[in-house]
Amino acid sequence: MDKLLNDLVAIVGPEGVLLGDDVSQRSVDWFTGAPCRAKAIVRPRDTEQLSRVMALCYQADQPVVTHGGMTGIVHGGEASPEELVVSLELMNRIEDIDSVGSTLQVQAGATLQHVQEAAAEIDMQFPLDLGARGSCTIGGNIATNAGGIRVIRYGMMRQQVLGLEAVLSDGTVVSSLNKMLKNNAGYDLKQLFIGSEGTLGIVTRAVLRLQPHMPSEQTALVAVPSFDALTQLLGLVSQELANSLSAFEALWNNHYKLMTTESGKHTPLLADDSPFYAIIETLGLDDERDAEHFSQVLQKALEAGLITDAVLANSRAQRQVIWAIREDIEVLVKELKPMFSYDVSLPIPHMDAYVELLEQGLKAQWPQVGKMVVFGHLGDGNLHIMITVRDDSPESRRQVEQLVYTPLKEYGGSVSAEHGIGLEKRDYLSICRSSEEIALMKRMKTALDPKGLLNPGKVVALD
Amino acid sequence: MDKLLNDLVAIVGPEGVLLGDDVSQRSVDWFTGAPCRAKAIVRPRDTEQLSRVMALCYQADQPVVTHGGMTGIVHGGEASPEELVVSLELMNRIEDIDSVGSTLQVQAGATLQHVQEAAAEIDMQFPLDLGARGSCTIGGNIATNAGGIRVIRYGMMRQQVLGLEAVLSDGTVVSSLNKMLKNNAGYDLKQLFIGSEGTLGIVTRAVLRLQPHMPSEQTALVAVPSFDALTQLLGLVSQELANSLSAFEALWNNHYKLMTTESGKHTPLLADDSPFYAIIETLGLDDERDAEHFSQVLQKALEAGLITDAVLANSRAQRQVIWAIREDIEVLVKELKPMFSYDVSLPIPHMDAYVELLEQGLKAQWPQVGKMVVFGHLGDGNLHIMITVRDDSPESRRQVEQLVYTPLKEYGGSVSAEHGIGLEKRDYLSICRSSEEIALMKRMKTALDPKGLLNPGKVVALD
Numbered sequence: 001m002d003k004l005l006n007d008l009v010a011i012v013g014p015e016g017v018l019l020g021d022d023v024s025q026r027s028v029d030w031f032t033g034a035p036c037r038a039k040a041i042v043r044p045r046d047t048e049q050l051s052r053v054m055a056l057c058y059q060a061d062q063p064v065v066t067h068g069g070m071t072g073i074v075h076g077g078e079a080s081p082e083e084l085v086v087s088l089e090l091m092n093r094i095e096d097i098d099s100v101g102s103t104l105q106v107q108a109g110a111t112l113q114h115v116q117e118a119a120a121e122i123d124m125q126f127p128l129d130l131g132a133r134g135s136c137t138i139g140g141n142i143a144t145n146a147g148g149i150r151v152i153r154y155g156m157m158r159q160q161v162l163g164l165e166a167v168l169s170d171g172t173v174v175s176s177l178n179k180m181l182k183n184n185a186g187y188d189l190k191q192l193f194i195g196s197e198g199t200l201g202i203v204t205r206a207v208l209r210l211q212p213h214m215p216s217e218q219t220a221l222v223a224v225p226s227f228d229a230l231t232q233l234l235g236l237v238s239q240e241l242a243n244s245l246s247a248f249e250a251l252w253n254n255h256y257k258l259m260t261t262e263s264g265k266h267t268p269l270l271a272d273d274s275p276f277y278a279i280i281e282t283l284g285l286d287d288e289r290d291a292e293h294f295s296q297v298l299q300k301a302l303e304a305g306l307i308t309d310a311v312l313a314n315s316r317a318q319r320q321v322i323w324a325i326r327e328d329i330e331v332l333v334k335e336l337k338p339m340f341s342y343d344v345s346l347p348i349p350h351m352d353a354y355v356e357l358l359e360q361g362l363k364a365q366w367p368q369v370g371k372m373v374v375f376g377h378l379g380d381g382n383l384h385i386m387i388t389v390r391d392d393s394p395e396s397r398r399q400v401e402q403l404v405y406t407p408l409k410e411y412g413g414s415v416s417a418e419h420g421i422g423l424e425k426r427d428y429l430s431i432c433r434s435s436e437e438i439a440l441m442k443r444m445k446t447a448l449d450p451k452g453l454l455n456p457g458k459v460v461a462l463d
Numbered sequence: 464m465d466k467l468l469n470d471l472v473a474i475v476g477p478e479g480v481l482l483g484d485d486v487s488q489r490s491v492d493w494f495t496g497a498p499c500r501a502k503a504i505v506r507p508r509d510t511e512q513l514s515r516v517m518a519l520c521y522q523a524d525q526p527v528v529t530h531g532g533m534t535g536i537v538h539g540g541e542a543s544p545e546e547l548v549v550s551l552e553l554m555n556r557i558e559d560i561d562s563v564g565s566t567l568q569v570q571a572g573a574t575l576q577h578v579q580e581a582a583a584e585i586d587m588q589f590p591l592d593l594g595a596r597g598s599c600t601i602g603g604n605i606a607t608n609a610g611g612i613r614v615i616r617y618g619m620m621r622q623q624v625l626g627l628e629a630v631l632s633d634g635t636v637v638s639s640l641n642k643m644l645k646n647n648a649g650y651d652l653k654q655l656f657i658g659s660e661g662t663l664g665i666v667t668r669a670v671l672r673l674q675p676h677m678p679s680e681q682t683a684l685v686a687v688p689s690f691d692a693l694t695q696l697l698g699l700v701s702q703e704l705a706n707s708l709s710a711f712e713a714l715w716n717n718h719y720k721l722m723t724t725e726s727g728k729h730t731p732l733l734a735d736d737s738p739f740y741a742i743i744e745t746l747g748l749d750d751e752r753d754a755e756h757f758s759q760v761l762q763k764a765l766e767a768g769l770i771t772d773a774v775l776a777n778s779r780a781q782r783q784v785i786w787a788i789r790e791d792i793e794v795l796v797k798e799l800k801p802m803f804s805y806d807v808s809l810p811i812p813h814m815d816a817y818v819e820l821l822e823q824g825l826k827a828q829w830p831q832v833g834k835m836v837v838f839g840h841l842g843d844g845n846l847h848i849m850i851t852v853r854d855d856s857p858e859s860r861r862q863v864e865q866l867v868y869t870p871l872k873e874y875g876g877s878v879s880a881e882h883g884i885g886l887e888k889r890d891y892l893s894i895c896r897s898s899e900e901i902a903l904m905k906r907m908k909t910a911l912d913p914k915g916l917l918n919p920g921k922v923v924a925l926d
Binding site: 188 | 888
């Protein structure tokens with residue numbers, strides 16, 4: 001064991017440093033199961049230990065990759081044999097919960113679900129929600145500015161964070177554990193660390209904002225006859241359900257069909273021949289009143305020809321049946337093997353043309369095997385696109401990426417809506433960010449991490 | 464005219480450069496009317512002109528102070544005779560408005576009211592709102608991360624900005640005019656410029672997020688028997704009116720009394736002997752249904768003893784009568800002459816003790832003349848405190864500042880909730896920000912403005 005590892009053990013104890021099989025048995029990619037190749041995994045128990053770890057690494061010019069729940073899919077957690085992984089897994093405590101101030105203070109390694117449950121215990125809610133809730137961590141949610149299914153109502157992770165604490169590359173602890181909704185005393189430093197994927201600092205603790213619990217959930221799956229109707233429907237429900245609309249998820253026909261009749265995995269609650277489907281959900285306080293209003297609005301949409309059929313959930317179980325059609329990613333992974341997964345955003349008016357262009361390109365290049373499904377958070381301008389060409393060679397991957405990303409430039413879209421950049425999308429960053437923007441990112445990276453030790457090569461590469 | 468001014472005229476034309484009386488007739492402080500002392504005011508017509516102006520200033524080491532609507536009250540716009548003012552007043556055009564995407568693109572010099580009206584024209588709303596709406600500009604709202612009366616429902620200016628364009632100190636144009644709700648492609652650069660008070664770059668254009676228009680407004684003024692009842696009332700209405708609560712403003716007895724019976728300027732809608740008052744407002748879609756629900760919730764509060772009396776507005780005129788008690792700042796300026804104005808935030812549970820401490824301190828130091836009134840956005844943890852000791856000498860000002868700011872450290876509060884730091888609060892920044900935080904702010908300032916030319920000395924002073 002080299003000197004640095006010995007020194008690290010002296011800080012975090014022998015159980016705080018994992019080596020050999022304990023490292024390689026961990027995966028850095030839940031799609032492929034690729035093993036972690038880092039020289040060691042260091043697990044500090046508190047901020048002070050991490051600060052000392054980072055001060056050592058800074059002295060030794062040791063690059064560091066931070067691990068949260070490892071549910072990311074852009075290779076943000078990949079580590080080379082020369083790199084050290086810092087895992088926040090032993091820092092998973094909820095430190096404080098305040099129902100008057102509606103705040104919860106938590107260590108970065110706690111899972112999202114743990115926080116959601118703690119909020120529920122005091123009859124409040126932590127509104128960020130995504131499929132990986134049981135594994136993903138608050139630190140990871142912050143580092144990637146996680147999105148999920150309720151962004152349309154509550155915003156992304158950035159909006160849920162009131163304060164945070166981070167350790168810089170040299171071990172400096174910057175503690176900004178603000179608990180107030182309003183604080184304009186100088187630069188809002190937390191913004192630096194939210195969404196920068198561990199490249200500017202390591203988030204250790206956070207103060208999160210809680211929201212009132214919403215006991216009434218209304219959920220419907222509707223069939224939509226055209227893309228034009230889909231955007232009009234979004235406009236209608238945004239207006240009529242404005243205060244309570246919490247999700248507007250669109251499923252293209254190819255997605256709905258694969259999840260239901262083609263795979264046989266989920267019941268086709270509505271006939272599978274509609275061009276589009278949408279899942280609409282509201283969160284409110286009065287179940288009876290909300291249910292009545294919700295069905296009135298759907299009736300209005302039906303009369304206006306914006307939907308052709310609808311099924312409303314009458315129970316928690318029925319809600320889950322509807323959501324499973326949207327969330328059961330394992331069906332996609334199996335049916336579209338080997339699968340390429342994309343997460344783009346673009347202005348809603350351009351979406352239809354973009355998807356059409358993509359379909360044509362796929363058909364032209366892979367007429368036999370090319371297959372794609374499209375779904376996503378339409379209300380947020382965010383599409384998820386899953387593509388297979390039955391071959392995951394680097395060349396095929398590169399060709400499909402070109403197909404997916406290149407048109408986004410013209411449409412003013414983004415190569416990443418909510419998954420981040422990591423390593424996977426770094427070479428495509430210039431499609432949606434100008435050279436001045438990328439230069440400014442590099443300037444920030446150099447200012448905060450002058451030796452380039454934090455998650456090196458992710459998001460932006462320093463020359 | 465020196466060479467720099469000549470070169471500036473060549474860029475922006477003679478009408479783009481103001482000199483002499485045209486400069487000194489402008490005020491940099493609407494409380495005192497203090498004149499602008501800058502060597503000139505430069506008024507670019509577009510981003511390209513500003514970029515060329517800044518490149519020249521960079522070359523000449525010329526410091527620059529940016530002016531928006533000049534409604535700030537922390538001396539953020541003060542300029543010395545050696546400094547140049549850049550005013551965005553000729554860049555006030557709304558460039559694009561999109562009802563499908565719910566976005567509005569605007570130049571930084573447009574007033575808030577102009578934007579609000581443009582949104583209303585397409586039956587939507589721009590929800591940021593504050594008393595200075597007719598004069599303050601979008602660029603200023605962004606630079607100061609403006610708050611106002613609807614933060615509890617819609618968040619501060621930061622939450623309304625989807626994208627922006629800024630010019631750096633060397634003239635580089637960083638255009639991040641993102642129109643999407645979700646964009647995790649690299650660092651979120653707009654956050655650098657929001658709330659940094661013109662010290663990191665000059666905001667030239669922005670893409671703002673619009674919200675559905677809410678035709679139904681319910682407003683009540685209520686009398687509250689104790690601070691404990693006030694926080695319970697906030698809890699009750701946050702829960703019961705969760706989806707629609709848009710304002711929860713608290714008035715301490717000293718404020719209500721001064722605005723009504725003492726000054727004789729506003730009708731005391733409720734008897735003036737209650738320890739606290741609150742203005743509660745909701746925004747919704749269905750006036751009849753909302754009104755019924757609103758009065759049910761108030762009835763519940765009455766039965767629980769959280770309020771002792773209430774008056775509900777039945778018309779727009781009545782709403783204005785209620786809000787005038789809260790918003791008519793001119794009564795305060797007149798009655799508390801010379802007035803010191805403070806804007807602090809602190810965790811709600813500590814507010815009562817804090818205000819009591821302040822009152823005692825004021826009475827002890829100025830038993831005859833000391834007078835204060837307290838009101839604010841209780842739901843946001845934000846108090847406005849107006850104090851007079853009938854003397855505005857620098858020593859008295861300093862003494863009152865000590866009284867107001869010092870206890871905030873212990874309570875975990877902030878010396879600025881929404882007004883910013885400017886020059887006025889810079890020396891108190893360390894009360895609520897750690898030395899590591901201030902060091903990081905300076906590191907960012909140095910990275911983005913290496914010559915220290917942008918709004919020098921404001922927010923943080925470089926050594």
